[in-house]
Amino acid sequence: MSFSVTETSSRVKWISGTLVITYALITMIPLVWIMMTSFKTPPDSISYPPKVFYEPSLEGYVNLFTTRTRVSPETLASLPPPENFAEEIVRNRDMVIAGPSKFSGRFLNSVIIGFGSTFLSVFLGTLAAYAFSRFKIPLADDLLFFILSTRMMPPIAVAIPIFLMYRKLGLSDTHLGMILLYTAVNISLAVWLLKGFIDEIPREYEEAALIDGYTRFQAFYKVVLPQAATGIASTAIFCLIFAWNEYAFAVLLTSGTAQTAPPFIPTIIGVGGLDWPAIAAGATLFLLPVMIFTVMLRKHLLRGITFGAVRK
Amino acid sequence: MAEIVIKSVRKDFGSFTAVKESSFKIEDGEFFMLLGPSGCGKTTTLRMIAGLELPSSGEIFLDGEEISQLPPSKRDIAFVFQMFALYPHMNVRRNISYPLVSQGMKRRDVKAKVAEVSKILGIENILDKPVGGLSGGDRQRVALGRAIVREPKAFMMDEPLGALDAEFREHMSEELRALHDRMGATTVYVTHDQLEAMQMGDKIVVMNNAVVEQFGTPQDIYDKPASLFVADFIGSPSMNFLNYKGDVTSGQKVAKLGEHIINVPQQLEDASGKLVLGVRPEHIALSDSGSLRAEVQAVEYLGTTQIVVMQSEFGELKARVDSSMSVDVGDNVGVDFNASTITLFDQSSGLALRSELNDGALQRG
Numbered sequence: 147m148s149f150s151v152t153e154t155s156s157r158v159k160w161i162s163g164t165l166v167i168t169y170a171l172i173t174m175i176p177l178v179w180i181m182m183t184s185f186k187t188p189p190d191s192i193s194y195p196p197k198v199f200y201e202p203s204l205e206g207y208v209n210l211f212t213t214r215t216r217v218s219p220e221t222l223a224s225l226p227p228p229e230n231f232a233e234e235i236v237r238n239r240d241m242v243i244a245g246p247s248k249f250s251g252r253f254l255n256s257v258i259i260g261f262g263s264t265f266l267s268v269f270l271g272t273l274a275a276y277a278f279s280r281f282k283i284p285l286a287d288d289l290l291f292f293i294l295s296t297r298m299m300p301p302i303a304v305a306i307p308i309f310l311m312y313r314k315l316g317l318s319d320t321h322l323g324m325i326l327l328y329t330a331v332n333i334s335l336a337v338w339l340l341k342g343f344i345d346e347i348p349r350e351y352e353e354a355a356l357i358d359g360y361t362r363f364q365a366f367y368k369v370v371l372p373q374a375a376t377g378i379a380s381t382a383i384f385c386l387i388f389a390w391n392e393y394a395f396a397v398l399l400t401s402g403t404a405q406t407a408p409p410f411i412p413t414i415i416g417v418g419g420l421d422w423p424a425i426a427a428g429a430t431l432f433l434l435p436v437m438i439f440t441v442m443l444r445k446h447l448l449r450g451i452t453f454g455a456v457r458k
Numbered sequence: 459m460a461e462i463v464i465k466s467v468r469k470d471f472g473s474f475t476a477v478k479e480s481s482f483k484i485e486d487g488e489f490f491m492l493l494g495p496s497g498c499g500k501t502t503t504l505r506m507i508a509g510l511e512l513p514s515s516g517e518i519f520l521d522g523e524e525i526s527q528l529p530p531s532k533r534d535i536a537f538v539f540q541m542f543a544l545y546p547h548m549n550v551r552r553n554i555s556y557p558l559v560s561q562g563m564k565r566r567d568v569k570a571k572v573a574e575v576s577k578i579l580g581i582e583n584i585l586d587k588p589v590g591g592l593s594g595g596d597r598q599r600v601a602l603g604r605a606i607v608r609e610p611k612a613f614m615m616d617e618p619l620g621a622l623d624a625e626f627r628e629h630m631s632e633e634l635r636a637l638h639d640r641m642g643a644t645t646v647y648v649t650h651d652q653l654e655a656m657q658m659g660d661k662i663v664v665m666n667n668a669v670v671e672q673f674g675t676p677q678d679i680y681d682k683p684a685s686l687f688v689a690d691f692i693g694s695p696s697m698n699f700l701n702y703k704g705d706v707t708s709g710q711k712v713a714k715l716g717e718h719i720i721n722v723p724q725q726l727e728d729a730s731g732k733l734v735l736g737v738r739p740e741h742i743a744l745s746d747s748g749s750l751r752a753e754v755q756a757v758e759y760l761g762t763t764q765i766v767v768m769q770s771e772f773g774e775l776k777a778r779v780d781s782s783m784s785v786d787v788g789d790n791v792g793v794d795f796n797a798s799t800i801t802l803f804d805q806s807s808g809l810a811l812r813s814e815l816n817d818g819a820l821q822r823g
């Protein structure tokens with residue numbers, strides 16, 4: 147038998163692997179339960195004991211995207227046969243589809259506001275971080291501290307001033323208002339994260355580009371940005387996750403045109419009783435964009451987390 | 459191809475002065491060395507010529523045109539960085555063609571030019587490789603390729619061999635010098651290695667503490683140092699200094715160190731007080747007729763020569779003598795100096811006194 151200091155034995159590997167997988171499974175239970183619920187029928191979703199095996203149904207999704215009205219059995223019998231599966235599911239509950247629900251609009255609002263504010267935060271953050279990293283700015287350290295200090299209390303602490311301000315400025319319940327708000331919250335994170343990444347990029351690259359006949363902006367755009375891609379990607383993920391999931395300001399400042407999905411999903415409760423499958427369907431769909439975005443950038447994210455640990 | 463004139467250039471960073479009013483001239487086609495210890499201002503000077511720093515005052519002329527406040531892209535100067543600074547997200551070919559692309563050169567011409575340059579440097583076989591996996595020498599060649607490809611008026615090199623290992627440096631320095639001789643382009647080269655400077659340079663500027671200490675050919679700088687710093691910095695082992703109190707008058711041909719009379723080149727300057735007599739190790743001979751006595755403390759064998767370390771009443775002396783000569787530790791020997799090579803210095807100012815030997819070679823910035 148020989149022992150290696152750096153290589154763990156297979157038994158240790160086996161135990162740590164089991165632990166990690168168990169932990170992952172435990173943390174995934176709520177998510178999996180939500181996804182399972184989204185494919186249940188309302189009676190299945192509230193049955194006791196809870197059903198783990200059930201016949202999947204799209205009723206939750208149909209209810210999420212539609213508004214329905216109850217009709218009398220006679221009217222129901224007089225209707226032509228259902229045109230699609232959604233109609234069929236609804237009629238089984240003695241109802242007809244009255245029209246689309248607001249969910250897709252709210253979802254679109256989330257996409258516009260989430261990605262819009264992420265883009266703006268990362269864009270402004272990159273420029274500011276570059277300036278802080280490369281130029282001699284008077285009082286740079288104080289400015290950086292000031293930028294960070296905007297995160298030193300929970301943003302919701304200033305909700306009332308913001309509410310009043312937004313009403314005066316006409317920004318309440320507008321896409322622009324929400325984008326600006328989330329950008330304001332995210333920008334300090336973006337500046338600090340990105341400054342770290344840009345600090346790691348040797349100045350010589352830009353200087354070489356300047357010598358090679360490029361302007362400062364071209365050097366930034368063609369040499370620094372590709373080098374900072376990792377940092378930009380991980381910053382974007384953090385910004386998107388915050389903006390996407392934000393609930394409190396969304397409840398406070400939006401009600402109609404600019405309402406995002408988080409405040410909308412709970413309002414499903416009460417429309418037609420506790421429609422858990424519809425809520426679960428909304429939550430499941432709501433998870434997808436961030437998941438896709440993160441999976442797309444996961445290589446960068448992993449590199450981003452360990453960035454700077456080993457100097458190449 | 460161009461001559462570069464530096465005219466009382468100064469650079470301040472806040473309250474720190476990196477370069478004090480410095481002036482020197484780099485002739486067309488010269489391989490010009492900026493030599494000095496780290497922090498002496500040589501790299502700042504180089505960066506000011508390239509435009510990466512703007513001088514606080516003073517003028518820089520490139521081919522007669524004043525360029526000190528122009529951005530680097532408008533100067534037509536190439537720069538080779540110590541860490542090479544190859545664009546890591548591009549392969550070798552794109553790295554080399556990058557300066558041409560910025561000029562808007564046609565794709566076909568770029569290709570031809572890159573092929574030509576890579577042939578000169580012998581890197582045709584790595585053109586399509588990413589720069590990440592290259593060896594130090596190949597990175598160096600790619601960095602040189604990127605510099606020479608657009609045929610700039612002048613090359614700036616900031617310790618380009620500093621990142622290579624010792625064995626390879628020698629080889630690369632020969633390659634560099636050969637490349638320069640072939641292209642005949644004005645080159646300004648920063649180094650802290652005096653051997654490298656002597657070996658490769660046509661002219662050398664020695665800088666210390668933000669000041670140009672001396673500016674001249676390697677021979678002049680070695681044989682006729684303008685200051686104690688230069689005399690000490692150049693040469694290994696460095697010049698021997700004999701500190702004494704006395705005076706020198708113009709026209710005098712001897713230095714009086716107490717009761718010892720030592721022949722020196724005819725002096726052209728008066729001085730008195732604390733003086734220093736400087737003599738290179740190879741200009742010390744061990745002979746019984748010598749006016750000065752010293753005791754041998756150590757002998758360092760170097761192959762063809764040996765360094766004899768001795769203790770005299772004026773301090774430690776090192777002599778470089780033929781290795782065939784037999785010298786033993788503890789011997790009491792007579793020491794003789796080669797009179798025509800001696801330089802006298804004023805200790806308080808650190809400057810060389812003018813003499814027949816160094817008249818006209820004491821150019822300071």
